[in-house]
Amino acid sequence: MTGTTEPFGARLRRAMDERGPLCVGIDPHASLLAEWGLDDDVAGLERFSRTVVEAVADRVAVLKPQSAFFERFGSRGVAVLEKSVEEARSAGALVVMDAKRGDIGSTMAAYAESFLRKDAPLFSDALTVSPYLGYGSLKPAVDMARENGAGLFVLALTSNPEGGEVQHAVRADGRTVGATMLAHLAAENAREEPLGSFGAVVGATLGDLSSYDLGINGPLLAPGIGAQGATPADLPRVFGAVVRNVVPNVSRGVLRHGPDVLALRTAADRFADEVRTAVAAG
Numbered sequence: 001m002t003g004t005t006e007p008f009g010a011r012l013r014r015a016m017d018e019r020g021p022l023c024v025g026i027d028p029h030a031s032l033l034a035e036w037g038l039d040d041d042v043a044g045l046e047r048f049s050r051t052v053v054e055a056v057a058d059r060v061a062v063l064k065p066q067s068a069f070f071e072r073f074g075s076r077g078v079a080v081l082e083k084s085v086e087e088a089r090s091a092g093a094l095v096v097m098d099a100k101r102g103d104i105g106s107t108m109a110a111y112a113e114s115f116l117r118k119d120a121p122l123f124s125d126a127l128t129v130s131p132y133l134g135y136g137s138l139k140p141a142v143d144m145a146r147e148n149g150a151g152l153f154v155l156a157l158t159s160n161p162e163g164g165e166v167q168h169a170v171r172a173d174g175r176t177v178g179a180t181m182l183a184h185l186a187a188e189n190a191r192e193e194p195l196g197s198f199g200a201v202v203g204a205t206l207g208d209l210s211s212y213d214l215g216i217n218g219p220l221l222a223p224g225i226g227a228q229g230a231t232p233a234d235l236p237r238v239f240g241a242v243v244r245n246v247v248p249n250v251s252r253g254v255l256r257h258g259p260d261v262l263a264l265r266t267a268a269d270r271f272a273d274e275v276r277t278a279v280a281a282g
């Protein structure tokens with residue numbers, strides 16, 4: 001931790017307690033731009049992204065821009081991404097940059113500088129990362145996050161059906177690969193209060209996860225609600241005792257209500273209420 005920089009986990013816990021834990025994704029699919037009556041170009045991208053930020057950044061805990069949809073437009077798309085991150089953060093939302101980076105250690109350090117160094121143009125409160133070059137390859141990102149009060153979300157048990165062939169694979173020590181990633185995160189977050197800064201991505205679509213120890217003392221980003229078929233009511237069944245640490249993500253389930261700001265806001269509020277009710281019951 002540098003100076004008085006408050007760790008991501010503490011900032012996230014407070015935001016979740018104050019605003020509820022919902023994360024809304026900024027996923028400007030070409031099909032959504034068309035549904036919103038926008039052109040599939042940089043101006044359309046900018047209008048889409050600004051509208052989502054205007055609609056929900058003052059009320060949800062987290063916004064998660066999907067970097068690929070911005071990178072599609074090259075440097076001008078990335079400029080829109082920079083602006084969206086800045087606007088979302090100034091409206092009080094935390095930003096999780098969904099860029100799913102993962103590389104050998106020496107180049108991972110450059111990715112970490114791009115997203116997790118406080119003075120970087122794309123600095124975000126947290127970054128999604130892939131540990132499938134080995135968890136240890138993420139060390140430069142872990143270190144950079146710690147120094148800058150940022151966090152990581154490590155892909156552990158993803159929402160897509162193809163993930164199982166890697167994540168459920170059993171290692172020589174009898175543990176699955178996914179369980180091993182969770183154990184690394186638990187070690188990273190040990191003794192952190194009120195919540196560690198190193199989260200796992202665990203799909204809300206996965207059903208019974210009782211064979212996994214999700215008690216990593218860190219946040220669990222749970223995509224899959226809405227378009228992928230999971231609902232807020234599934235959360236207690238999937239996450240059990242750690243449901244209070246879940247940050248459920250909805251992207252298309254909210255975004256399909258645009259371009260009307262009020263309709264987007266109402267959709268996000270409805271998911272937020274359903275999540276609150278499910279977590280309270282869990």
Ligand SMILES: O=C(O)c1cc(=O)[nH]c(=O)n1[C@@H]1O[C@H](COP(=O)(O)O)[C@@H](O)[C@H]1O
Pocket residue numbers: 025027066098128157158159160201202203223224225226227228249250251252253
């Ligand atoms: O890391 C992620 O955010 C992620 C991990 C995962 O396992 N599954 C998953 O869907 N996501 C992302 O979460 C978002 C889900 O979008 P919707 O299906 O439209 O709600 C997309 O941006 C995905 O890239």
